[in-house]
Amino acid sequence: MLPSVPGASNSPLVRLVIASRESVLAMWQAQHVQARLNELYPRTTVSILGMTTEGDRKLGSSLAKIGGKGLFVKELEEALAEGRADIAVHSLKDVPMHLPEGFSLGAILARADPRDALVSNKFSSLAALPAGARVGTSSLRRESQLRVKYPHLKIEALRGNVQTRLRKLDGGAYDAIILAAAGLKRLGLDSRIAAVLAAEDMLPAVGQGALAIECRSDRADLMELLQPLHDASTAQCVYAERALSRALAGSCNVPLAGYAESSGAQLRLRGYVGAPDGSRHVSAEIAGATADAEALGKALAERLKGLGAADILAALESA
Numbered sequence: 001m002l003p004s005v006p007g008a009s010n011s012p013l014v015r016l017v018i019a020s021r022e023s024v025l026a027m028w029q030a031q032h033v034q035a036r037l038n039e040l041y042p043r044t045t046v047s048i049l050g051m052t053t054e055g056d057r058k059l060g061s062s063l064a065k066i067g068g069k070g071l072f073v074k075e076l077e078e079a080l081a082e083g084r085a086d087i088a089v090h091s092l093k094d095v096p097m098h099l100p101e102g103f104s105l106g107a108i109l110a111r112a113d114p115r116d117a118l119v120s121n122k123f124s125s126l127a128a129l130p131a132g133a134r135v136g137t138s139s140l141r142r143e144s145q146l147r148v149k150y151p152h153l154k155i156e157a158l159r160g161n162v163q164t165r166l167r168k169l170d171g172g173a174y175d176a177i178i179l180a181a182a183g184l185k186r187l188g189l190d191s192r193i194a195a196v197l198a199a200e201d202m203l204p205a206v207g208q209g210a211l212a213i214e215c216r217s218d219r220a221d222l223m224e225l226l227q228p229l230h231d232a233s234t235a236q237c238v239y240a241e242r243a244l245s246r247a248l249a250g251s252c253n254v255p256l257a258g259y260a261e262s263s264g265a266q267l268r269l270r271g272y273v274g275a276p277d278g279s280r281h282v283s284a285e286i287a288g289a290t291a292d293a294e295a296l297g298k299a300l301a302e303r304l305k306g307l308g309a310a311d312i313l314a315a316l317e318s319a
Contacts, residue, residue, distance in 0.1 A: 117179055
């Protein structure tokens with residue numbers, strides 16, 4: 001355990017190291033947490049350990065084929081396990097539904113815009129895209145929903161960081177691309193957004209827009225240190241979403257969406273499961289007490305299974 005400052009009532013650490021991917025967006029996220037911690041604990045030196053993950057090294061391959069979004073967090077967790085870093089900052093939608101033994105989410109920050117965004121130099125909405133228009137996305141979730149609602153569009157694979165994807169769009173490889181609104185806004189790229197997609201048109205990914213801070217489960221000192229950053233309302237929403245995803249074995253191989261909103265003591269959770277080609281899909285929603293967030297996620301998963309999600313998931317598993 002790192003030494004604490006003598007006499008400090010809340011025992012702040014002398015130093016704290018944040019593990020982060022080295023993409024521009026990931027570094028923005030880490031620097032955001034760094035700034036928050038500097039404000040809270042000015043006597044602690046907070047630094048960032050930039051790392052390249054396996055997911056970053058294989059940007060030319062489909063995540064569904066190379067192991068899923070967990071490839072973006074594995075090296076960061078190794079840094080935590082080895083003591084080279086104290087915490088890791090993740091986009092929560094990249095965090096696997098089951099953390100490895102010995103790791104915990106110490107804090108979930110207040111959620112930014114959870115929606116998807118249409119980026120195009122030619123068109124201002126999905127409805128304006130003509131038949132055969134090329135739409136780039138790396139997400140089976142987005143692809144499935146697009147194929148259901150806009151079967152006349154041509155959906156093409158798109159990987160890379162935000163800047164790489166924008167360059168491909170600007171180079172004419174696509175007529176439009178879809179990215180997370182939060183990432184564009186965090187990078188000051190609001191002007192590139194042609195339209196923000198309502199949840200009714202494109203249900204977001206589980207955890208989208210939220211940042212999570214991971215640490216070792218045995219670091220009670222860090223758990224306490226991170227509590228001022230934890231947003232209880234966001235946490236309850238994403239707990240419901242992640243419970244839904246876990247119950248449906250959600251991964252990059254499953255076109256699954258889940259989005260929860262809380263209002264006071266009540267929570268509304270919507271879910272979607274579909275085939276990548278949009279040939280089959282089911283959606284449903286549930287509402288209940290915010291305190292029962294995880295139970296609501298499990299209940300909605302059972303409802304979706306009863307509507308046909310179980311058959312869709314079985315077909316995906318055997319494919």
